[in-house]
Amino acid sequence: xxxxxxGLLICERCGIEMKSMxxxxxxxxxxxxxxxxxxxxxxxxxxxxxxxxxxxxxVEMALEDK
Numbered sequence: 818x819x820x821x822x823x824g825l826l827i828c829e830r831c832g833i834e835m836k837s838m839x840x841x842x843x844x845x846x847x848x849x850x851x852x853x854x855x856x857x858x859x860x861x862x863x864x865x866x867x868x869x870x871x872x873x874x875x876v877e878m879a880l881e882d883k
Contacts, residue, residue, distance in 0.1 A: 826863055828856035835863060844877055 826835040835854040840862050842849050854863040 826854050828859065828861050830861055831856055831858045833858060835861075845881070 827833065828835055833856065836857050837852050838855040838857070839850050840853045840855060842851065851868065853865075853868065855861065
C-alpha cells in the first residue's frame with residue numbers, strides 16, 4: 818500500500834486506487850464484517866492502525882478469553 822500526492826491509497830500490486838469496501842474477517846471460527854480500504858482488482862486489504870488496535874483487538878481478546 819502506498820499513497821499518492823493526493824493522499825489516496827494505492828495498491829502496490831495493481832497500482833490503482835483502493836476503495837472503501839466491506840471485508841470479512843475470521844478468527845477462531847468467528848466472523849465479522851467491516852468497511853476497509855480494498856483494491857477492487859486483487860482484493861488486497863489495508864487495515865489502519867486504529868482498526869487493528871480497536872475492534873479487531875477487542876474481538877480477538879473476547880474470543881481468546883472463552
